[in-house]
Amino acid sequence: MQHKVNQYLFKQVDNSALVLFRICFGLLLAVEAFGSIATGMVRRQFVxxxxxxxxxxxxxxxxxPGDGMYILFSIMGVAGLMVMVGYRYRxxxxxxxxxxxYVYLLQKSSYNNHCYLLMLLNYIMVFLPAHRSASIDAIxxxxxxxxxxxxxxxxxIITLIxxxxxYASVAKFYPDWLDGSFxxxxxxxRGKEWSLLQESWTHEAIKYFGLFFDLLIVPFLLWKRTRWVAVTASVFFHIFNSVVFKIGIFPYxxxxxxxxxxxxxxxxxxxxWKKTFYDKGEVIVPKYRNWILGISGIFLFIMFLLxxxxxxxxxxxxxxxxxxxxxxxxxxRSRNGSATYxxxxxxxGQRSIVNLKDHVSRKQLGAVQSKPDFMWQLAQRLKKEAAAEGKDIAVFINARVGINGRRPSQFTDPEIDIAATEWKYWEHAEWILPSPGYDREENRKK
Structure with missing residues (x-):
C-alpha cells in the first residue's frame, strides 16, 4: 500500500502549472495591495x-499610526511583484x-471568505517549490x-479547491436560495444597474447556475470530455461576479x-514553451515523507471539518x-437591522442611550446593528471606555434584524447585560433570541 501511495503521490511531473500559478498569484497579490490604496480601501478601513x-x-x-498602513500595503505590493518574478521568493x-x-485579523467589517482563502493560499505557497523554474532565484x-x-x-491543491x-454548493441548499427569493x-x-438582472427568468438562471456550478465544477474540470464546458462556465461565472459584485481580485x-x-x-x-519540459516520471520519495503526508492530511481534514x-x-x-x-x-444572505444600545x-442607576455614530464609522454602523459578534465587541468597548473614567456600567442592546429583505424581528434579549457575557466560538450566545423562521412569506417585505 505504501509503495502504491509513493508511486502515485511522489511521481515527479513537470512543474509548469505551479510556476505559471506563481506568476499569476504574485501579480494578483500586487494588484490587491496597490489596488487597496488606489480605491481608498486602506483609508476607509484602517485610517x-x-x-x-x-x-x-x-x-x-x-x-x-500615521501613514503606516499605506506604507505597509505598498511594501506588500512590492512583495507580490517579487513573488511573480521569483525573486527571493520564500x-x-x-x-x-x-x-x-495581520490585515485580515485586524478588521472584519469587509469580511468575506475570499480573504480567508487568500490567507490560506499565502501560507501554502510559502512551502511550495514554485520558484525553482522561470524565476530570478533559479537564475x-x-x-x-x-x-x-x-x-x-x-x-x-485540487482537493482544497x-x-x-x-461547501459553497451545500450551503445553498436552504429555502431562500432554493425558492429563488435570495x-x-x-x-x-447589487444588480440594480442592469434591468436584465431584474427579470424573473434571470433569477431562476442564477439560482440553478450558482447551485450546480459550485457542485459540479471540479468534477467537470477533472473529466477531459467536460473540461472546456467547465472552463467556459468558470469564465462566465467569475467575470459576472467581478462586474456585478466588484469583489476585487478574487474572481481572477x-x-x-x-x-x-x-x-x-x-x-x-x-x-x-521556452522552459525545459520534464517527462522522466521518476519517483522521488522525500526524507520527511511521513511528516509531509501527515501535515497535508491534517490540514485538509481541518478544512473539511471546520x-x-x-x-x-x-x-x-x-x-x-x-x-x-x-x-x-x-x-x-444579506442582513439589515436597527439597534439601541x-x-x-x-x-x-443612571441609564443613557448610546449615540452609535459617536463611536463607529458609517461602514461599521450597519454591522453593530445586525451582527452579533460586532454587538458583543462594541459592548465590551463601551464598558472598557467607561471603566477608564472610573465607571462600572452594564450594556443592554435592543436589536431587530432582518434577513434577506424580511421585516426585522427581535434579535437580542434587551434584559441581558451583554458586556458581562463571554464570547464562546463553539457555543450559542443565549442573549441571541431564536430565529423567527425563514419559510414565512408574510414576514417578507413587500
Whole structure:
C-alpha cells in the first residue's frame, strides 16, 4: 500500500502549472495591495475609523499610526511583484502571508471568505517549490533549478479547491436560495444597474447556475470530455461576479486555479514553451515523507471539518451567524437591522442611550446593528471606555434584524447585560433570541 501511495503521490511531473500559478498569484497579490490604496480601501478601513473590529481574540492588533498602513500595503505590493518574478521568493511570500494575516485579523467589517482563502493560499505557497523554474532565484542559484515537482502538489491543491466549491454548493441548499427569493433580492440591491438582472427568468438562471456550478465544477474540470464546458462556465461565472459584485481580485484568483486542471503538456506548450519540459516520471520519495503526508492530511481534514461546526451550535446559522465565518458560506444572505444600545451606571442607576455614530464609522454602523459578534465587541468597548473614567456600567442592546429583505424581528434579549457575557466560538450566545423562521412569506417585505 505504501509503495502504491509513493508511486502515485511522489511521481515527479513537470512543474509548469505551479510556476505559471506563481506568476499569476504574485501579480494578483500586487494588484490587491496597490489596488487597496488606489480605491481608498486602506483609508476607509484602517485610517478613518477610530478603531477596527478585529476577530475576537485579536483585540491587541492596532492599525499602524500615521501613514503606516499605506506604507505597509505598498511594501506588500512590492512583495507580490517579487513573488511573480521569483525573486527571493520564500522571503517575499512569507512576508505577504504574515502581513495579510495581520490585515485580515485586524478588521472584519469587509469580511468575506475570499480573504480567508487568500490567507490560506499565502501560507501554502510559502512551502511550495514554485520558484525553482522561470524565476530570478533559479537564475541566481542554478543549483536551485528544477523542472519537476511531486504529483502530491496537484492532489493537495485540487482537493482544497474541491472543498471550497463543495461547501459553497451545500450551503445553498436552504429555502431562500432554493425558492429563488435570495437571488431575486440580491439582484435588486447589487444588480440594480442592469434591468436584465431584474427579470424573473434571470433569477431562476442564477439560482440553478450558482447551485450546480459550485457542485459540479471540479468534477467537470477533472473529466477531459467536460473540461472546456467547465472552463467556459468558470469564465462566465467569475467575470459576472467581478462586474456585478466588484469583489476585487478574487474572481481572477479563482480563474487562475484552472491552470491545475489541464495536462502539464498543454500548460507548458501554451505558456512556458521556452522552459525545459520534464517527462522522466521518476519517483522521488522525500526524507520527511511521513511528516509531509501527515501535515497535508491534517490540514485538509481541518478544512473539511471546520465548515460543519455550525451544526454543533444551537440555533440557525443564518440567524445567529455562529459558525458562519471560515465555512465557505458565500453569497447566501444579506442582513439589515436597527439597534439601541443602553448603558446603566451600576453605582448611580443612571441609564443613557448610546449615540452609535459617536463611536463607529458609517461602514461599521450597519454591522453593530445586525451582527452579533460586532454587538458583543462594541459592548465590551463601551464598558472598557467607561471603566477608564472610573465607571462600572452594564450594556443592554435592543436589536431587530432582518434577513434577506424580511421585516426585522427581535434579535437580542434587551434584559441581558451583554458586556458581562463571554464570547464562546463553539457555543450559542443565549442573549441571541431564536430565529423567527425563514419559510414565512408574510414576514417578507413587500
Amino acid at each position: 478613518e475609523p477610530d478603531f477596527t473590529f478585529t476577530f475576537i481574540g485579536f483585540e491587541f492588533l492596532e492599525p499602524l 522571503v517575499a511570500m512569507l512576508f505577504y502571508a504574515i502581513t495579510w494575516t 541566481r542559484k542554478p543549483e536551485l533549478r528544477k523542472e519537476h515537482m511531486p504529483r502530491l502538489i496537484y492532489v493537495f 474541491w472543498i471550497v466549491y463543495a 437571488p431575486r433580492y440580491l439582484m435588486s440591491i 484568483l479563482a480563474l487562475s486555479f484552472l491552470i491545475f486542471f489541464f495536462s502539464v503538456e498543454k500548460i507548458h506548450q501554451w505558456f512556458l 465548515p460543519l461546526r455550525h451544526w454543533t451550535i444551537k440555533g440557525d446559522v443564518f440567524w445567529t451567524e455562529e459558525g458562519h465565518r471560515l465555512s465557505w458560506r458565500m453569497m447566501l 443602553t448603558t446603566l451606571d451600576k453605582n448611580t
